[in-house]
Structure formats: structure tokens, C-alpha cells
Amino acid sequence: MIPSKIDNVANPDWWRGAIIYQIYPRSYQDSNGDGIGDLLGIVSRIPYIASLGVDAIWISPFFTSPMKDFGYDVSDYCDVDPMFGTLADFDAVVDTAHRFGIRVMIDLVLSHTSDQHPWFRESVQSRENPKADWFVWADPKPDGTPPNNWLSIFGGSGWQWSPRREQYYQHNFLTSQPDLNFHNMEVHEALLDVATFWLHRGVDGFRLDTINFYTCDKDLRDNPGLPKDLRNATIAPAVNPYNHQEHIYDKNRPENLEFLRKLRAVMQPYGAAAVGEVGDAQRGLEIMGEYTRGDDLMQMCYAFEFLSDTQPTAARIVKVMQDVDRVASDGWACWAFSNHDVMRHATRWNLSTGAQRMFITLIMALRGSVCIYQGEELGLPEAQLRFEDLQDPYGIEFWPEFKGRDGCRTPMVWDAEAQNAGFSSAARTWLPIGEAHRELAVTAQETDPSALLHHYRKAIHFRHNHAALRVGSHDGLKSDGDVIYFTRETEGEKLFCVFNVSDSPSSFQMPNGDWRSIGQELGSATINVDGWLHLGPWQACVALDRAY
Structure with missing residues (x-):
């Protein structure tokens, strides 16, 4: 039974000005000693999360998956991967969080599945089966090459050949992550059923991975090239040719709004809210405005302006917020400085502890909602890993010019004196503990009144106490x-x-x-x-x- 203080129907605007704490479950807390974080580990740490004063948690994917992209390649949307636990363990997360007054948002990856998902395994068999049109398939050009010039964010062509069908399928990410066909209304209904499944289990909302990637151009037209002076590495590393195109046909399609309106209608009776990830280097803020305008689309979206490498000077911050006022004044932003996909901002911007204090105070004063990524409240810098320790296929592909995302995904540090800093009792953890992290562990900061952790708590409390800052x-x-x-x-x-x-x-x-x-x-x-x-x-x- 959900406590009355988590009555989203009675408080449908709970998300406006909310502070959301992102949990990367592989790296938060291991409860069974296998070196990988899990759902029961999250349950054990909810009192700590509550002590921060946040309104909600966002849990990165924990669904059944072959883990080629660490859960962002889903093979069963409606079950928990055994490495993270069971559906009963997830229910315990929701029940415990709600008892502490914390809402639960989960990370839905709807633009693509794993190639091991039953939908794709059926689709790949022939051009006539019931799921034949559930993914983006296309015939080759007469010379056998891919149907157009679309590229993958993870490098190379955005198309993969299937000998069985003698066709290509689209993949914006890994070849093992085929893109769903959002021009097929059966796909819409299947994904809306997924959202309903989790809403019935008590979730309060969703973080929507790659929300602007859902729909591609039905005619599969080539993307135009970008002049060199217009390219930037906000979404993909500078060494990736993905930056050489203006992505107007492989994503960012206006037809996407039809599905988003359906999803909002499914969430409405539950008072649930969604925050979408808008990945685009040229039109991110504009798309954020489009997707959050009015009351029939998404409540919140975030773009990558403050997740980029660009140093946030006063002039830069003002320009970003003025751009928001220009293209998204009727929408609602969700701001973040760090997450599981980018270098931690303490390192990315080379921030002193004093600067980190100022930036968390600033983000709490900006109009919009806020996401905090696990460990940033401790001031964790980016972990430096050896190539042989890497797990991220992105980093392995582009090493050493781009070292991937493992440096921001290393395990949370809880106890400065404990084995693996209190994260796990395993002899070896899935990623090593950051060498510079142990001295910043929660136990070390709890006893130091001047520690950054306490400043985060005070800044969150201050925002909660002032309606002008929240809404x-x-x-x-x-x-x-x-x-x-x-x-x-x-x-x-x-x-x-x-x-x-x-x-x-x-x-x-x-x-x-x-x-x-x-x-x-x-x-x-x-x-x-x-x-x-x-x-x-x-x-x-x-x-x-x-x-x-």
C-alpha cells in the first residue's frame, strides 16, 4: 500500500522542481557478494538516500539483458535480470522508497531492444512473420551497400546486414541493439503495455532513454553533412564521424510526438511523470521545448548543454538559459551536471571543492527540475582506469582518444576502511574502486561538518524551503x-x-x-x-x- 504522501494523482505536479537522484545499479551496493550492485543493495541504502532530502530516485536499467551495453540492450522489458535480483526485489525497492517518502522512476529504453529480445528473434527469421515489420529493415542499394548514410553513435555504419532476410536493420548504437519501427502501431501498443506493467507495480515515472531517437524517416533519406565549424562533440566523441552529419532523418522526427502523446495518456491516470533524454548536438534545447510543451507530452526533458565539456563560465551559463527562454519557455527542463554517460563534472570542469559547492547551489536555484548522479554529492572525480579494466564497448572502440564511460561508473564508496570501500565483499568488483575515491567515502564525510556531502544536503533542503526556487x-x-x-x-x-x-x-x-x-x-x-x-x-x- 503506497503511503498517502506518495499520492501522485492528488499531486500531479510533484515532478515540477523535483530533485531526482540517479542510481546506476551495477555500482551502487552489492548485497550478495558477486561484485555487482543489485536491487536489494539499493533497498539497504534508501535511508542514506532519504537523508539527502531528494524527491525521487531514477534507477538505470535492471531488466533482463545480455549486457552488451550494460542493460541498455533489453531482452525482456517486464522482468529483472538475475544479476540484479527478482521482481520481488524490485517491489521491495518501491515499497521501501515510498515508506521513506521517495518516488521511484525507472529507465525505459524504448528506441531499441537487444538482438536477443523475442521480438527481434522472430523478426529476423523472414520478411513475412508477424514481427517482420517491428524493426527498421531496408533493402540494400543495388551495389549491396547500406540503404543510406546513417551512422552509429558507437562507430561505423548505422546498418547491419542480416543474411537470413537479405536486408539491413538499423542500429543507432551497437549492432546488437536493433531499432524498433515506430511507424508500426503494434510496436506502439507493445511499448505502452510495458509502461503499464511497471505503473501497475507502483513506479512513479520514467526516465526515457534517447527519447528523440524513437522515430526515423519513413523514406530513409540521407542525412546532410555538417560543415566542420558546426560540428561539436556534445553527443559523440570528437573522433567519431557521427559528428559529421546533421541528424534530421535518423532521429528528431516530428512523427515522434504521436507516440509521446500516447505515452502521456497512459501515465496520466497514475499521476506518473517522465523525463526524456534529448541527445542532439545542434537542436537539443529546441527539441526539449517541443517535447515538454503543453500538457499532453512529456513533463520534463534534459539536453546536454551542462553535460558537455564546455566550461560553464558566467557567459556560457547565461547563454544556455537565454536559449531555453527563447526555444523552450513553455516547457520544463531537468538540469544535470553529471550522469552515467559523461565524465564526472568535478574532473570534466576541473573544479575545486569550493566551485562544486557553488555549482550545486546554482543548479538548485535554476528554473527546472534537477538530477544528481550518485557520488557527485561526495565530489567524486573521474576514476582513472587501465585499458585492461575497461568494460564499456564505447571506450574500447575509441581508446585512447576517448576512454569511454567506465570512469564515471565505478562503484560507490561507502566506508573508507572497509573492503572495496563498503560496496561489496567480493574479491573483485565488476569495475575497480577509484583510487582517489576511498578518502571521499560517505563515512569519512559524515563526521566532517565541512564536507561536500553536508553542503549538498543543505542546498537540497534550502530549495525545498523556498517555493520560488522550486516552481x-x-x-x-x-x-x-x-x-x-x-x-x-x-x-x-x-x-x-x-x-x-x-x-x-x-x-x-x-x-x-x-x-x-x-x-x-x-x-x-x-x-x-x-x-x-x-x-x-x-x-x-x-x-x-x-x-x-
């Missing part, structure tokens, strides 16, 4: 040198937020008003009697309008 409007971000400033406002509360995005001191003149500095627990600067702020390196100030 209020903003007047547009502006910058003055290295200083960002903006107003957040809702009925009954008006806040002025100032951030020094640099390692040098700055001064800032407050606007006219009866302002009182708040958030001293976050290191908020004091306003002088003359209205000037003197901001130290990476210091913020949040001020309350007392006259409001």
Missing part, C-alpha cells in the same frame, strides 16, 4: 563579468540570486529593494549597508525581498 518564474539570467544574477519569484516570495563563477573575488551592486541575505548555511554573502556585495571566489548570495 517560481525567473526574469532571465544576466551576467556582469564573472557574476550571474537573476530573480526567482512566486506568490508570496521573491528572491534575488547572485553567483560568482570564478576563482577571483568580485563585487556586485544589489538592485534597489529591501533585501536580506539568506542561506548563510550555504555560505551566502552578506549585503553591505550600501547595497554592495563582496563575493569571494565561487561564492553565492541569495537575498529575500522583505517588502514583498
